[in-house]
Amino acid sequence: MTDANTALHADATRPSRREQILQAAAQLFAERGSRAVGVDDVGAAVGVTGPAIYRHFASKDAMLAEMLLRISERLLEGGTARVAAAGDDPMAQLRTLIAFQVDFALDNPALITVHDRDLGSLADDDAAQVRRLQRRYVEVWVDVLGRVHPTSDAATNRARAHAVFGLVNSTPHSAGRLPRRRTAALLAAMAEAAATAWNVP
Amino acid sequence: MTDANTALHADATRPSRREQILQAAAQLFAERGSRAVGVDDVGAAVGVTGPAIYRHFASKDAMLAEMLLRISERLLEGGTARVAAAGDDPMAQLRTLIAFQVDFALDNPALITVHDRDLGSLADDDAAQVRRLQRRYVEVWVDVLGRVHPTSDAATNRARAHAVFGLVNSTPHSAGRLPRRRTAALLAAMAEAAATAWNVP
DNA sequence: CCCGTTCGTGAACCACCGTTAACATCCCGG
DNA sequence: CCGGGATGTTAACGGTGGTTCACGAACGGG
Incomplete structure (x- = not known):
């Protein structure tokens, strides 16, 4: 239940942060290559610190x-x-x-x-x-x-x-x-x- | 003199090692991307250890x-x-x-x-x-x-x-x-x- | 025969980076 | 109003990898 609710909640009220990250990461990866882009860079691109990403991706x-x-x-x-x-x-x-x-x-x-x-x-x-x-x-x-x-x-x-x-x-x-x-x-x-x-x- | 001799020597009798390295590196870089390839990998591909590369490239x-x-x-x-x-x-x-x-x-x-x-x-x-x-x-x-x-x-x-x-x-x-x-x-x-x-x- | 150069090795150094842990904050439902 | 989940932050850990260092061996010329 928690799982489904979380997912629903996230996807319904929050097409935001997770998608923001993916989009920003795509941009950065395209510019410099995924290996040259740090987690901190991706975070900074959406206005958070690096480790915050691990709240959205494994x-x-x-x-x-x-x-x-x-x-x-x-x-x-x-x-x-x-x-x-x-x-x-x-x-x-x-x-x-x-x-x-x-x-x-x-x-x-x-x-x-x-x-x-x-x-x-x-x-x-x-x-x-x-x-x-x-x-x-x-x-x-x-x-x-x-x-x-x-x-x-x-x-x-x-x-x-x-x-x-x-x-x-x-x-x-x-x-x-x-x-x-x-x-x-x-x-x-x-x-x-x-x-x-x-x-x- | 040392410089010129070295260069001549290297380019004349040795189209070898340096070129070998460049070629092997090109292959590896193409397969995995330059950032994913270590100097040890490049060295190993030509039969030497990693740091040996620094005898040929800065x-x-x-x-x-x-x-x-x-x-x-x-x-x-x-x-x-x-x-x-x-x-x-x-x-x-x-x-x-x-x-x-x-x-x-x-x-x-x-x-x-x-x-x-x-x-x-x-x-x-x-x-x-x-x-x-x-x-x-x-x-x-x-x-x-x-x-x-x-x-x-x-x-x-x-x-x-x-x-x-x-x-x-x-x-x-x-x-x-x-x-x-x-x-x-x-x-x-x-x-x-x-x-x-x-x-x- | 010996000196210097070339080429190589193994160990160590150091910076960077992905990841985790411990701790705050915000906000919503009961 | 209060407790818990979602979301962030900072600090620290650990591995990886580029680079340097001190040293050894082959080797060609005076």
């Missing part, structure tokens, strides 16, 4: 784990939902997937950065779980790409998917210099051109 | 600095050389640039990984110098892209360049699963398609 690693798990879940969930809502046309599915990934990357450049930089700083089981989710998300892309390129094998389409991710996830390197609308349109056009490139073995 | 940071500086220099140098040797045709220039970047990324996935993950772990002046080199390399691309897309402004072409880098530098995520030739061809085709995508503001 450990620094648990913070990172929850962060990465959430990202992977959001991507997988959003990706499958978009594809499901896109009808049967493979190109339409591809375009929604691209739009989804572009939006996510533009909305959360910090999460994108942390997502593929600090996976290695995770405990083995957490890392494995994140990788499972990532793999499933990649498979969503591979399925769609497989319908766009019926003659390519899965390995090729996996490489294609990773290449498109790399393209879209370049936002942390080029963000802010261009108005968001233009960046989104540019990335979407480039991603579609890359994903549908035809003169390939 | 500090762990100096190692990383030299590593990143070399990468940036090789990219800038190679890129400018290729463009210069490619004649006046913008598309030919773009294709050599792409081929160059693809080859580099496939030959040195570890360096690619470290290059944009551990820049933040560098002393301010070293980081600034690396960034200067990076920027000049990007400008090489921006110039070429500017001739391919005469109606786009420089900011757009910078975003384009970063997107292409992201695409090509996805090799660490998808390497090994496909034969190198096929990966190279695929990435080159995708990169060219992305770089020349036309339906853009």
Whole structure:
């Protein structure tokens, strides 16, 4: 009871502190790398001292784990939902997937950065779980790409998917210099051109 | 004299130990991140103890600095050389640039990984110098892209360049699963398609 | 043959950082 | 009004890891 009540209480009246911490930590982790960021830094970013964090997270690693798990879940969930809502046309599915990934990357450049930089700083089981989710998300892309390129094998389409991710996830390197609308349109056009490139073995 | 002799001696008869260390360190840094790798790890990877490294490098940071500086220099140098040797045709220039970047990324996935993950772990002046080199390399691309897309402004072409880098530098995520030739061809085709995508503001 | 340089080792030093413990404060429900 | 849980604070502990030091061995040239 205490457990459920606590959780409810925390999640209902307090989307605050815990989320604040996660968000601030994501920002700091993206800027300097999780290992270079101290617990005190994260605390300071939300106006508390370092050890206060342990009232909300079991450990620094648990913070990172929850962060990465959430990202992977959001991507997988959003990706499958978009594809499901896109009808049967493979190109339409591809375009929604691209739009989804572009939006996510533009909305959360910090999460994108942390997502593929600090996976290695995770405990083995957490890392494995994140990788499972990532793999499933990649498979969503591979399925769609497989319908766009019926003659390519899965390995090729996996490489294609990773290449498109790399393209879209370049936002942390080029963000802010261009108005968001233009960046989104540019990335979407480039991603579609890359994903549908035809003169390939 | 001592200095010159030492340097000559070291570089002539000994492309060995120092280079070994840099290479092993690059590998380890790419796998776990520079901050997660101890000097003992690097030493062990080349068959010596940790402190032995200080016979070859002033500090762990100096190692990383030299590593990143070399990468940036090789990219800038190679890129400018290729463009210069490619004649006046913008598309030919773009294709050599792409081929160059693809080859580099496939030959040195570890360096690619470290290059944009551990820049933040560098002393301010070293980081600034690396960034200067990076920027000049990007400008090489921006110039070429500017001739391919005469109606786009420089900011757009910078975003384009970063997107292409992201695409090509996805090799660490998808390497090994496909034969190198096929990966190279695929990435080159995708990169060219992305770089020349036309339906853009 | 011996001196100095190079390269390496093992031990010790020291700073940093994640984590825990002990103690305050605030606030809400009975 | 009062007791307990949630939330913080400061101080301290302990491990890790970069760096330095004092010393040894190989080795090439005068």
